[in-house]
Amino acid sequence: MMQRKLALLVGISAFTVILILRWQREMTLVNTDTPSAEPALQPRQRAPTETITPIPGSRHLMVSAFKDHRRGGVIRVISIICRQELQPLYCVLCADDDANANANADYNAITDAKARSRCTTSPAEVDVHSDNFGFPFVTSDVFCTSESLKQATHVSITTNQTVIHNLTFLLIQNQKVKESFRYNFTICISNLFGEYNNALQFAQTMEVYKLIGVQRVVIYNTSSGPDVEKVLTYYRREGMLEVVPWPIDKFLTPSTGWKYDLHHGDIHYYGQLTTLNECIYRYMYQSKYLLLNDFDEIIMPYKHASLEKLMDTLQQQHPNAGVFRIENHIFPKTQFEDTGRFRLPQWRRVPGVNILEHIYREPDRKNVFNPTKLLIDPRRVEQTSVHSTLNQFGPDVAVPFDVCRIIHVRVPLQGHLSKDQLLVDKKLWEFEKRLIPSIDLALNQSGLL
Incomplete structure (x- = not known):
């Protein structure tokens, strides 16, 4: 009997404690939500490895922010907008003395005291890019204009202009116009995905680009295989490669194809259009020229010894042009040259395509559009x-x-053609003496030989 009473008393006491704690919690929430209470502005600094940030109160995403001096210093935030759910957006612009003092800082925290007095909110203008291929989420520019543009160092986008606490801020890049550049030629490779593990072709392509004058390669990486990871690590350590994390699959369902009706998903080809545009602004004042192409493509000059000599000629012929369209030509990876000259024993265990074995090129088709890729002056391009x-x-x-x-070098588009119907193109063989040793070195340093 005594045990039953004791258990009852313990139960009543515990229930009373729970009620008190719940009452205290509810009173705290009421006080926090009271209109007269001033919300604390707590800007969150985004780590350099974070490249995609949700916009609060929406399904939209922001990627990176840049000052565009060609538009009078407006802030351009590269974003991904759900075009069926357009809504008013607002820019929150903040100034931070520490960021101004250290131009090389990636992301500087803005202290609460400074932020309250040095942040302004203004309506944003959204420019959804015209190419969407039918997908609901589209590369877009969110423009911020305000009297505080000159002092602004960080920006965030929100859907509620009165609630600006707990936002994530982006560093505003390209604060100053530069006339000289660290690199002459930089390649923007839009995406690696699907555990891409074509290590041999990747290393061969990187070494070819070195020989024709490329100093920098930028890759947006969603996922890559173990062997390619080793090659990426080597080139990143060497200094030629920047790998930008691109976890688009954590936010949206990416399409593995280019057309919505055929491939479905939320966004075109793992956000390819967004990464290409982001790369243009990321390297606008770092590189004289950009090449916008895929990892299995080489933009190759045929009448000049290097990209530099090619561009010297093209700019003399077309001094006002900043965009040069280069024709795509398919070298089927199903057709091999007969002698086995470049079927080297040290490469047999390295996964991937050996581009030196594929010297046969598909002929042009008269009534079929031959797509192009781009070689550009990034300061003359707004959207691509x-x-x-x-x-x-x-x-x-x-x-x-x-x-x-x-x-x-890829799967054929004209697979019905026999080898005799293809054109022989041995351009890559011209680099044999320098190319083979450099590929071997790269693979060896990557731990693949």
């Missing part, structure tokens, strides 16, 4: 698609295929 720019300053130029063309 995959095969052409959407908005640029000055004309664009179609480069004749005998001057420069893309060597694209």
